[in-house]
Amino acid sequence: MTTDRFRTTTALALATGLVIGLTAACSGGSDQQAGGPVTITIDGQPPQTQPFDRKIFDADVAAFEKAHPDIKVQAHEGFMDPKTFSAKLAGGQLEDVFYVYFTDPANLIARHQAADITDYVKDVPHVGDIQPALLDVFKDAQGHVYGLPTANYSMGLLYNRALFTKAGLDPDKPPTTWDEVRADAKKITALGNNTVGYADYSANGQGGWHFTTWMYAEGGDIAKKDGDTWKADFNNDKGKAALQTLHDMRWTDNTMGSKQLLQIADVQGMMGAGQLGMYLAAPDNIPTLVNQFKGNYADYGLGAMPGGKGTLIGGEGYMINPKATAAQIKAGLTWIQWKYLNPERVTSDVLNTYKQQGQPVGLPVPPVPDLWTGSVRDQLEQAKEKYATVPVSNYKPYVDGGQSLKGSLEPPNAQQLYTILDTLMSTVLTQQDANIDQLLSDASQKADAVLATVK
Incomplete structure (x- = not known):
């Protein structure tokens, strides 16, 4: 069970018609042409039946590609389905970067169905600022990293x-x-x-x-x-x-x-x-x-x-196809960080966009999920209050009290x-x-x- 939220990319996004903070996509292709850009695929693109969501999502992809001309992204509709995952992986149809729920990584890691990205995440900005318990969801017993959390919830x-x-x-x-x-x-x-x-x-x-x-x-x-x-x-x-x-x-x-x-x-x-x-x-x-x-x-x-x-606790994140090349892994992590784990972008652009579009800002949910620790968390909490359209103080007991609870x-x-x-x-x-x-x-x-x- 996942509240009426994450299995459908949050009630916040669906109820208001905006999927700017959770649904994701990256570009697609699988091989790098000699001397050309790296091409990656990612799932999560909203369907054509959700035209506004699709427009917002595709605009993010275009903005990312403009900022990273060496990476081309191709988005696929839908999300990772555990029932078809193994067949897609074996048949070469699995996206390079794929969405998972917090309950998925342990099994995927045990079956060697996700890339070990330990050596790559060292270069990803702000990984050290993610709550350790959430990052642990994507680690094996030896501490190797196989993915990154991008949103979470707690009851x-x-x-x-x-x-x-x-x-x-x-x-x-x-x-x-x-x-x-x-x-x-x-x-x-x-x-x-x-x-x-x-x-x-x-x-x-x-x-x-x-x-x-x-x-x-x-x-x-x-x-x-x-x-x-x-x-x-x-x-x-x-x-x-x-x-x-x-x-x-x-x-x-x-x-x-x-x-x-x-x-x-x-x-x-x-x-x-x-x-x-x-x-x-x-x-x-x-x-x-x-x-x-x-x-x-x-x-x-x-x-x-x-x-x-x-x-x-629960949530979602992204893992990398174990067949992805080193260049694709780097490009995929660049997308994940830019789209989901980017405090600077949230404070300078995303929150203002939410507010201008009449979306609620101030809840402890994306675009400001409670993923962070230390100064990054403080920075985002201050920005959330600055752009708030709902009473932030109403949720303070939850945000403050939850810090000392064991999340399972x-x-x-x-x-x-x-x-x-x-x-x-x-x-x-x-x-x-x-x-x-x-x-x-x-x-x-x-x-x-x-x-x-x-x-």
């Missing part, structure tokens, strides 16, 4: 500032513990008029995705590697604590409403209608609330994941596991007498069977 607590104010809560101080979440949810629910204090998903795999987030928030995990095999790691005190808290909020506090088996659109609809106080989400949910559910940017705030121990990726075979874990969420939220110990035991056995197939 936090999205809340309705207007309802916080009505309930006598401080909208600038969202809850930081689950006890505080419960207490605040009670006050919000007490407002009446079908107002729900807190909501969560429990259907279509989305419940399992959020249970995973709860486990990380508790400092736990879903799966752990034992030698060469994986085992379920949620049938323990942390898993029980997560489910018990949900059960008690639903049945003891009565702060989650009577309607359950919710999915993301249900919860977003409740929040957009001003009837929900809090739910777990990534920042890209906010533009969706505004554009699809008639919400107001001023009404929403973001806090870090309650508990202070961990959160689920989705588990292996995530979608299969989420289907199993859905039962945990749906049962505790629909059955008051749910046997949490039995639920965890049964789900753990099923998860072990799924994890036994991980190669």
Whole structure:
């Protein structure tokens, strides 16, 4: 599960019709002509059915080529599909530079299906300023580098500032513990008029995705590697604590409403209608609330994941075809850095373009993803505030609080596991007498069977 964002190049881009910050492309060809420019291919070009997105994307390619006359780029529509990846690679059809999700690199590296770019990234500007944990996603056990992250997200607590104010809560101080979440949810629910204090998903795999987030928030995990095999790691005190808290909020506090088996659109609809106080989400949910559910940017705030121990992270990046030549690797990295990892370009051009086009600026999402550390991060945060069209201070608790949290990726075979874990969420939220110990035991056995197939 990847929030309603990165698998579709972020809700921000799709909701507003601008794909300037995430979709990418580079040029294409495969061989370098003697004495001529290097030609590279890259995926991610928007289709003709998205004319505005296509125009913005192609303009970026043209600007890059003008600035780098020794590199020619050819963009291909679509993204890397794990189901067809190996066949495209074997058949020589894989792009020189290809898009991946954070859950892809480990398997691609293990199968030697991406180029080792360790010796090349040393010359790429600002690589040393990327958060080490995000760069580690693209490294093997020996520290060799096989790709670069270009955008990321982490789960936090999205809340309705207007309802916080009505309930006598401080909208600038969202809850930081689950006890505080419960207490605040009670006050919000007490407002009446079908107002729900807190909501969560429990259907279509989305419940399992959020249970995973709860486990990380508790400092736990879903799966752990034992030698060469994986085992379920949620049938323990942390898993029980997560489910018990949900059960008690639903049945003891009565702060989650009577309607359950919710999915993301249900919860977003409740929040957009001003009837929900809090739910777990990534920042890209906010533009969706505004554009699809008639919400107001001023009404929403973001806090870090309650508990202070961990959160689920994800994102995207680019890797290089293992058959690419040295010249193509260098050219591909030049494109990736220019397009995605270019603080100077963001501050001097991209943010101003976003603002002029009426796009939201100030959210902790592309074109200013929270990839950076140190002075580069400070530089981009200042630029984001300078060009902001949405209230940046509303997201400060999320940005500041998230710095100390352990970020964990989705588990292996995530979608299969989420289907199993859905039962945990749906049962505790629909059955008051749910046997949490039995639920965890049964789900753990099923998860072990799924994890036994991980190669």
